[in-house]
Structures are given as structure tokens and as C-alpha cells.
Amino acid sequence: MLEIKDLHASVQGTEILKGLNLTVKPGEVHAIMGPNGSGKSTLSYVLAGREGYEVTGGRIIYCGEDLTDLEPEERAAKGVFLAFQYPVEIPGVPNSTFLNEAVNSVRRYRGEEELDKIQFVKMLRAKTKELGMSDEMLKRAVNVGFSGGEKKRNEVLQMAVLEPKLAILDETDSGLDIDALKIVADGVNAMRSPERSALVITHYQRLLDYIVPDKVHVLAQGRIQKTGGKELALELEKSGYADFKGEAA
Amino acid sequence: MADIGFIDESSGRTLPGAGLGWLDAKRDAGRARFGALGLPTPKLESWKYTRLRPLDDTKFAPVSDAAGEAKIDKVPGLSGSAAKIVFVNGRLRTDLSKLDDLPDGVRFASLETMLAEDPAWLEANMGKVAGDAPVRAGGTGEQAMLALNEAMMDSGFILHVAKGVALKAPLEVIYIGGLTDDAVAYFPRNLIVLEENAQATLVKQHIGHSVGEYFANAVTEISLKQGANFKHYKLQAESIYATHVTTLHADIARDATYESFQLSIGGLLSRSESNITLSGEGAHAGVHGAYMMRGKEHCDNTTFIDMAVPHTTCNQVFKGVLDDESRAVFQGKIYVARDAQKADGRMLNKTLLLSNGAEIDTKPELEIYADDVQCAHGATTGQLDETALFYLRSRGIPEALARNMLVQSFLGDALEEISDEAVREAFMVHVLHWLPAHCYRAGEWTSDQLEERA
Known part of the structure; x- marks a missing residue:
């Protein structure tokens, strides 16, 4: 599904990722944990193709194809999805319109027929019901006036609607109370299948009680420092990241 | 004096209503005043950012019959309007207008028709709001463009709604310019009077065809009597060869409400100036607009809202998008007179610049002489x-x-x-x-x- 080889990436001339290697097989959920400033968010933006996040070396192979030269919308159409740590507010654009444009843009790119109004609404209603979201949230402008929990739930709704092959969740747990966390985790778990993979980026172990990963990686100083099973997250919860902060790059 | 080309002693004699003493005198006075003032220059505070350069470089001619009779395939407009008056290059086009189904108590006609049918009403009402005297200090200045219009007024419309009559469906006025061989100029003069508690909606469209240069210099006077409610919408979709200057004077009486929105999406050079006086307690003005410019287009929105008495309110939102090397000017002033306590005035201008070559000059101003008021103004400029x-x-x-x-x-x-x-x-x-x-x-x-x- 995803094979990252010796990835180097810079932001405004400062190298943040310094030779990152990571392989995620279809159906697997990997957690990436690490201290603040270790490059977790940079990794997620580099994968999604954000401008200003420059790949200076290495390769990102996704489903057999190098992603690095693709536009963000092309990556999305090919099934890469990034759930934002800080979802963006877009005044004036109704949430349902946004979702409709996204779904049909992706379908057009793939050469599939667009969903008409009725098909789209039917599909959307089914998804919101699963996530316990109100129709009210669809009518409001994208993320405008949403609480922290609503914003994250809206990210999960977008994911459910776009049905990505590779979902990257960037600190989706931040700012969530336990109930919201469960709803978000349920949404992610509902998507799990042998064809889909997920990269769960988090600072805390808490989310991983609900989204149980196949593998846990420790990212520090721009590289994967350690890889283990789900028990590694528990160890980190106890010992913290101190062991990794001091290591020479 | 700028070379508008054809303004001289004789120019008024062929215009509609020539021979009516009061109108001849008005035109003569306008010509004399414009002659003395000349075209506005950047030396004038309110014209600092807009220079009428195309008027220097072009020799305009009066509208010929051929220009007025240009074939128009399709008249843009709203569905469901109550009536429609269409002008092509300043000439009334009865073939394109629709005036047969006006409700009782509503007079809606071209200036030309009105001059023929009821000149006394025009004499009594024209110039009452715009006035002949220069606007008081703090207003938008010498009114040379008003004087030019007075000298040359050749088209335009009258809307008069009787006391208590509420008109639901909008009325339409459409000015079509272009499709001419020579550069032409036309001078619409519009007069709107809503009597006590009357209600109406008017949609004015200035549409340009991309062939032929033209200059439209329009003046609109609005008088809203006590409790009247008027919605005034304007679309400016002039061609890239058009120079468009409009001057509006409105007087809003006690408990009357004026709502305007101007959408400017085209025109080589445009300047829309509004002078609005809230002259009675409880009067309200909502003066709004949006502009979208590209190429080298220039769009100037200048407004002056005079909160002359206590307990008046006004609200202003202007937003724009500028691409390429286009330029916009927003000059908004809210003036609160000395004893106009409890005035509530809001003004906001926001512009998105889509290219590095685009420019906005924005100048929101409050001038307040009362001490118990609520007023706010703001401006932002940014990119996507x-x-x-x-x-x-x-x-x-x-x-x-x-x-x-x-x-x-x-x-x-x-x-x-x-x-x-x-x-x-x-x-x-x-x-x-x-x-x-x-x-x-x-x-x-x-x-x-x-x-x-x-």
C-alpha cells in the first residue's frame, strides 16, 4: 500500500524528515507516535502534497506509484486522505456542497459517473446517521462555528464519504473528550478492511485503546527510531519519549 | 473644459423637452457650471484615485439614430418583473420595453415621455434632492459630473409611487451601450419619488456590448417620503470600452428605508458616487455592493452618508475581487451631524487580490460631531x-x-x-x-x- 524510502523533506529550507523509512501493507493500521517537533505533522502534509513541504530526497510509493509529483487533488482522487489536526473553516460554503463537490471531483478524476443530487443525499444521510451527526451540520458552512469535537467528526464524515484506501489521521484525538473520541474511533474502525490502511499519528496512547494498531512506530528527529506492536504504545505511555529526544540524528 | 466634443450653445436644442423654459434654463446653467469646473481632477479630494483619462483621449459624439436603433437580439433581464424600460445608447426603445401593465398609483415612464405628458410634475420635482448648490463641506465635492448631466440629460426614467401603494414585483430599467461605429456619450437622468408608506423595488442594469466605445454619465435622484421602502439594485456590466459615471442623490425621510446593492462586474472605467441624506428620525440606509474586476479595469465606489438627525441607522458592506492589473477604489464616509444623537452607522470594505498587479485604494471614514452614537468602520485586503x-x-x-x-x-x-x-x-x-x-x-x-x- 505505502512504502516510504529514505524520505527527506524540508519546510522553508529546514530539513524536518531525515531519511524516514516506513512500509504499510494493505489492511494494516500503523500508529506513529513521537514527541512534539519530531516531524509527525510534516509527514502527514508531505503525504497529502501540501505546498511548501518539499521532498528533497527519497521516494513515496503508494499502490506502486510515486506520489511525490502529484497534486493534492490527484492524491485524494487516488485514495489518499488526510484528516487534519486543525480542520479549516470555510465561511460561505455549505458543508453538504463541499462534500458533494469533493465526491464528484474524485469520481470525475477516476472516470466514474457523478452522483446525482438524490443519490448523493441518500449516501450522505446514511453516513451521517452512522456517525451520529445532525443534518444541521451539513447545512452550516464548512467547520464554521463547529466545536472541536464536531470538527473532528466532520473529518471522519469526509473520510467515510470519500472512502480512501489510505487514511492519515493527524492527531485526530487532540481536543476530544472521551465520548467524541469513541465516535471518531468507531468511524475509523468501521472503515477497516483488508483493502484499506491507516496511519494514525498521535502524541498519546489513549486513541490507540480504541483504534488498535497492528504496528507502532516512534518518530523522533525526522526518522523512525523504533518499531513494535501495540504494546510499544503502552511502554511509551509509561516511560515517555525521553529516550528518543537525546539521540543523535 | 474637457473635450466632450459636442457640448456647446446649441447642444441642448435637439434634446428631449427643448423649448420648455425651466428645462432650457437648467441645461444652460449646467453647461455654464460644467464649463467653469471642467472634469474632476485628482486635485479634488474625492477624485484622488480616479482620473477620467478615457475622456481626455476620446472625442465623443452625440448618439446617432443608427446607434440608438442598433439591433438587439436579446434584452437581458429578470423574469417576473412588473414593467421594463429599455434604452439603447441613450435612446428609448419602445420595441424592447414593456410598460402596459402598471398597477394603479405607479407612474413609471421614460424622461422623454414624462416631458411630453407631465412637464409640470418634472419641473416641481427635478433637482429637489440633487440641488443646484454645491454639497456641503464633507460631501463629495463640486459635482461637475452632475452639472454635465444637467447640461446634456437626454434619457432616463421617472418612477413615482403614490402614497401607501406597495409594489411587489420589481421594475426594470436597462441601459444597453455599444454596437456603435463612433464613440458616443449619453446622459440618463433618473428621478424616483416614493410617497408616504409606498414600497417598490427597482433593478437597473447597465449592459455593454463589446463593440464600440461609449461614455454613460447618469444622475439619479431619489426622494423617499415618510415610511417609504425602496430597494434599489444595480448591475454594472459595461463593456471593456465603456466609461461609466453615475451620481446618486437620495433623501430618506422619517422612518423610510433605502436598500441598495451595486454589483460591478465590467467597465473600463467606472465611478459610482452616492450622496445619501438620512433626514428624518428612524430613517435607515443599507448601501452595499460587490465588485469584480480584471484586465486593466478601474472601479470606484464613493459614498457619502449624511446622518443629519437623531435616531438614524446605516449599514454598508462592499466586497470585491480584483485580478490581473485591475484597480478598485472604495471611499466611504459616514457623517454624523452635531445633534444627530443615537446614530448607528456601520461600514465595511473587504477586497481579495488575486494577482500581484491588482490594487485597491480603500478609505473608510467616519466624521462624527454628535457624542452619543455607535459607529464602526473597517477595511481588509488579502489574498485567497x-x-x-x-x-x-x-x-x-x-x-x-x-x-x-x-x-x-x-x-x-x-x-x-x-x-x-x-x-x-x-x-x-x-x-x-x-x-x-x-x-x-x-x-x-x-x-x-x-x-x-x-
Whole structure:
């Protein structure tokens, strides 16, 4: 599904990722944990193709194809999805319109027929019901006036609607109370299948009680420092990241 | 004196209503005043950012019969309007107008018709609001363009709604310019009077055809009597060869409400100036607009709102999008007179610059002489939000469409000030058509938004 080889990436001339290697097989959920400033968010933006996040070396192979030269919308159409740590507010654009444009843009790119109004609404209603979201949230402008929990739930709704092959969740747990966390985790778990993979980026172990990963990686100083099973997250919860902060790059 | 080319002693003699003593005198006075003032120059405070350069470089001629009779295949307009007056290059076109079904108590006619049928009413009402005297200090200045219009007024319309008559469907006036061989100039003079508690909606469109240079210099006078309610919408979609100057004077009496929205989407050089006086307690003015310019277009919106008495309110939202090397000017002034306590005035100007070559000169001003008022003003200028753009693209929405969505949402906010739903929808379609191609499913989006608001 995803094979990252010796990835180097810079932001405004400062190298943040310094030779990152990571392989995620279809159906697997990997957690990436690490201290603040270790490059977790940079990794997620580099994968999604954000401008200003420059790949200076290495390769990102996704489903057999190098992603690095693709536009963000092309990556999305090919099934890469990034759930934002800080979802963006877009005044004036109704949430349902946004979702409709996204779904049909992706379908057009793939050469599939667009969903008409009725098909789209039917599909959307089914998804919101699963996530316990109100129709009210669809009518409001994208993320405008949403609480922290609503914003994250809206990210999960977008994911459910776009049905990505590779979902990257960037600190989706931040700012969530336990109930919201469960709803978000349920949404992610509902998507799990042998064809889909997920990269769960988090600072805390808490989310991983609900989204149980196949593998846990420790990212520090721009590289994967350690890889283990789900028990590694528990160890980190106890010992913290101190062991990794001091290591020479 | 600037070379408008054909303004001389004899110019008034062939215009509608020539021979009426009061009108001849008015035209003579206008010509003398324009002769003394000349075209406004950047030395004047209120013309600092707009120079009428095309008028220097071009020799304009009066409208010929051929220009007035140009073949028009399709007259743009609203569906469901009550009546329509159409001018082509300043000539009334009865073949394109529709005036046969006016309700009782509503007089809606061309200036020409009115001069023939009821000149006494015109004599009694014209110039009452615009006045002949220079506007008081703090206003927009010498009114040379008003004087020029007075000298040359050749077209325009009259709307007079009787006491207590509420007109539901909008009335339309359409000025079509262009399709001429020579550069032409025309001078509409409009007069709107709503008697006590009357209500009406007017949609004015200035549409340009891309062949032929023209100069439109319009003056509109509005008098809203006690408790009247007037919605005044203007679309300026002039051609890239057009120079468009309009001057508006409005007087809003006690408990009367004036709502205006101007959508400017085209014109080589345009200047829209509004002088609005809230002259009775409880009077309200909502003076709004949006502008979208590209190429080397220049669009100037200058407003002066005089809160002359206590307990008046006004609200102003102007938003614009500028691409290429286009330029816009926003000069808004709210003036609160000495004893006008409890005045509530708001003003906001926001502009998106889509290119490095675009420019906005914005000058929101409050001039307050009362001590118990609530007034606020603000202006922002910025570029498209890159984070929002990435967010949309990361969901698969192509960049061009994502940009359009953000521009549309930016302006959609301003268009919400239009309380008439049909007009808002029609104006939104013009916004969409202005946007670069690839605005996929945009029309559908608009109707969705309207449904959701309803």
C-alpha cells in the first residue's frame, strides 16, 4: 500500500524528515507516535502534497506509484486522505456542497459517473446517521462555528464519504473528550478492511485503546527510531519519549 | 473644459423637452457650471484615485439614430418583473420595453415621455434632492459630473409611487451601450419619488456590448417620503470600452428605508458616487455592493452618508475581487451631524487580490460631531487563504474549482445583503459567469444555497 524510502523533506529550507523509512501493507493500521517537533505533522502534509513541504530526497510509493509529483487533488482522487489536526473553516460554503463537490471531483478524476443530487443525499444521510451527526451540520458552512469535537467528526464524515484506501489521521484525538473520541474511533474502525490502511499519528496512547494498531512506530528527529506492536504504545505511555529526544540524528 | 466634443450653445436644442423654459434654463446653467469646473481632477479630494483619462483621449459624439436603433437580439433581464424600460445608447426603445401593465398609483415612464405628458410634475420635482448648490463641506465635492448631466440629460426614467401603494414585483430599467461605429456619450437622468408608506423595488442594469466605445454619465435622484421602502439594485456590466459615471442623490425621510446593492462586474472605467441624506428620525440606509474586476479595469465606489438627525441607522458592506492589473477604489464616509444623537452607522470594505498587479485604494471614514452614537468602520485586503485552498484540494477538488469556490463564498457573503431573493439569485449568476471557467456545477450550487437559506 505505502512504502516510504529514505524520505527527506524540508519546510522553508529546514530539513524536518531525515531519511524516514516506513512500509504499510494493505489492511494494516500503523500508529506513529513521537514527541512534539519530531516531524509527525510534516509527514502527514508531505503525504497529502501540501505546498511548501518539499521532498528533497527519497521516494513515496503508494499502490506502486510515486506520489511525490502529484497534486493534492490527484492524491485524494487516488485514495489518499488526510484528516487534519486543525480542520479549516470555510465561511460561505455549505458543508453538504463541499462534500458533494469533493465526491464528484474524485469520481470525475477516476472516470466514474457523478452522483446525482438524490443519490448523493441518500449516501450522505446514511453516513451521517452512522456517525451520529445532525443534518444541521451539513447545512452550516464548512467547520464554521463547529466545536472541536464536531470538527473532528466532520473529518471522519469526509473520510467515510470519500472512502480512501489510505487514511492519515493527524492527531485526530487532540481536543476530544472521551465520548467524541469513541465516535471518531468507531468511524475509523468501521472503515477497516483488508483493502484499506491507516496511519494514525498521535502524541498519546489513549486513541490507540480504541483504534488498535497492528504496528507502532516512534518518530523522533525526522526518522523512525523504533518499531513494535501495540504494546510499544503502552511502554511509551509509561516511560515517555525521553529516550528518543537525546539521540543523535 | 474637457473635450466632450459636442457640448456647446446649441447642444441642448435637439434634446428631449427643448423649448420648455425651466428645462432650457437648467441645461444652460449646467453647461455654464460644467464649463467653469471642467472634469474632476485628482486635485479634488474625492477624485484622488480616479482620473477620467478615457475622456481626455476620446472625442465623443452625440448618439446617432443608427446607434440608438442598433439591433438587439436579446434584452437581458429578470423574469417576473412588473414593467421594463429599455434604452439603447441613450435612446428609448419602445420595441424592447414593456410598460402596459402598471398597477394603479405607479407612474413609471421614460424622461422623454414624462416631458411630453407631465412637464409640470418634472419641473416641481427635478433637482429637489440633487440641488443646484454645491454639497456641503464633507460631501463629495463640486459635482461637475452632475452639472454635465444637467447640461446634456437626454434619457432616463421617472418612477413615482403614490402614497401607501406597495409594489411587489420589481421594475426594470436597462441601459444597453455599444454596437456603435463612433464613440458616443449619453446622459440618463433618473428621478424616483416614493410617497408616504409606498414600497417598490427597482433593478437597473447597465449592459455593454463589446463593440464600440461609449461614455454613460447618469444622475439619479431619489426622494423617499415618510415610511417609504425602496430597494434599489444595480448591475454594472459595461463593456471593456465603456466609461461609466453615475451620481446618486437620495433623501430618506422619517422612518423610510433605502436598500441598495451595486454589483460591478465590467467597465473600463467606472465611478459610482452616492450622496445619501438620512433626514428624518428612524430613517435607515443599507448601501452595499460587490465588485469584480480584471484586465486593466478601474472601479470606484464613493459614498457619502449624511446622518443629519437623531435616531438614524446605516449599514454598508462592499466586497470585491480584483485580478490581473485591475484597480478598485472604495471611499466611504459616514457623517454624523452635531445633534444627530443615537446614530448607528456601520461600514465595511473587504477586497481579495488575486494577482500581484491588482490594487485597491480603500478609505473608510467616519466624521462624527454628535457624542452619543455607535459607529464602526473597517477595511481588509488579502489574498485567497492558502490553507483553505489546500484543504479543498486535499479532498479531491481541483485547484481551479477550489479557487472559484473560495471567491464565490467571499462575495456570496456580500450578496446576502440583497433581501430580494430573485435579484440575489440573478446577481449570483453574474458572479459565477465572471469567474474563470471550470466552475463546475456552480449554478446548481447557487440554487442549493438559496434553498438552504429559505
